[in-house]
Amino acid sequence: MKAVIxxxxxxxxxxxxxxxxxxxxIKVAGKPFLYYLLKNIESxxxxxxxxxAGYRKEKINDFIDEYGFRIRLISQNKQLxxxxxxxxxxxxxxxxxxLVLNGDNLVSADDIKAVMEKKGSLVSGIEHPEPSKxxxxxxxxxxxxxxxxxxxxxIGNLINTGIYRFTPEIYHALDKINIxxxxxxxxTDAIRILAKENKVGFIQIRDYWKDLGCINNIVPIEKFIxxx
Numbered sequence: 001m002k003a004v005i006x007x008x009x010x011x012x013x014x015x016x017x018x019x020x021x022x023x024x025x026i027k028v029a030g031k032p033f034l035y036y037l038l039k040n041i042e043s044x045x046x047x048x049x050x051x052x053a054g055y056r057k058e059k060i061n062d063f064i065d066e067y068g069f070r071i072r073l074i075s076q077n078k079q080l081x082x083x084x085x086x087x088x089x090x091x092x093x094x095x096x097x098x099l100v101l102n103g104d105n106l107v108s109a110d111d112i113k114a115v116m117e118k119k120g121s122l123v124s125g126i127e128h129p130e131p132s133k134x135x136x137x138x139x140x141x142x143x144x145x146x147x148x149x150x151x152x153x154x155i156g157n158l159i160n161t162g163i164y165r166f167t168p169e170i171y172h173a174l175d176k177i178n179i180x181x182x183x184x185x186x187x188t189d190a191i192r193i194l195a196k197e198n199k200v201g202f203i204q205i206r207d208y209w210k211d212l213g214c215i216n217n218i219v220p221i222e223k224f225i226x227x228x
Contacts, residue, residue: 001116002096003046004089006162007034007103008054008076013214022056023212024103025063029225033212036106036225038069043109044116046099050092052076052085081184086166087174095168100187102162106221108207115165115203121194122201123147124163126209133213135160135188137202144200147188160188161209169194 011023018026024034041049047070053060054076064071074088086100099115101107107124115124123144125137131151137158138146147160164187173190180186194200210221 001046002048002050002093002098003041004086004093004098004100005034005037005041005049005051005071005103006082006085006100007060008052008057008079008085009104010055010079011104014212017215018055020056022053022059025059026212026218028212028218029222032063033106033221034063034103035067037101037103038067038071040107040109041101041112044112046112046116050074050089051103052088054079079184081180081182082187083174083177083185083190086170086187086190087185090171093168097165097167100162100164100166104212105162106208106210106212107161107163107205111205111207111209112163114206115163118165118201118203120165120201121167121170121191121199122165122203123191124161124203124205125158126161126205127157128159129157131157131159139202142201143198144191144195144202146195147192149188158204161205163205163209164191169199 007024011018014023025032050072052074057075061073076085076088135147135149136151136156137160148155173193176193177185177189
């Protein structure tokens, strides 16, 4: 199965560390954060990988060369959102099902395998003590019904971990979405379209999920990596 990694963003919440460096390349326990994710993807048995890069993409390319990863780099020259980014991978994924992972989230090889082994489109989630900081998943049984971004009122604590399995049908949904209030094409808007048609499943992360969301996350992630 093919995998697409989203790594084009500027990472403004990580300033000043991202002033000249992509967020995914911030050093954690001596290596760029992206290194650990790619190793887990490889351990899950995925060899065909593409990465959407934009901000300081030349440094992403240098990283790939330095660590010897075999990755196709796809340029997102304008930061038009995650939906736009996935659209750029259409030629790479072709008619095959594929995975999508956020480059600033770390998930285990076992959980990646669990997502791979399912059928159809699905999102993954995990229970979190501060769900209002994330997209919250609404589910019915094994189906996703909606994603609510950073809800002001409590609607649940099951958050979107940004690890997806898609069929090519996601591209048809992406063709239907409009630009958001943030000025971006949101992947979650396309997922909602499929969810309304009962075409999106749900799987819960069982092992671990680590989010490099802000500078305060670096030390806890370093401790986690060193302990493992």
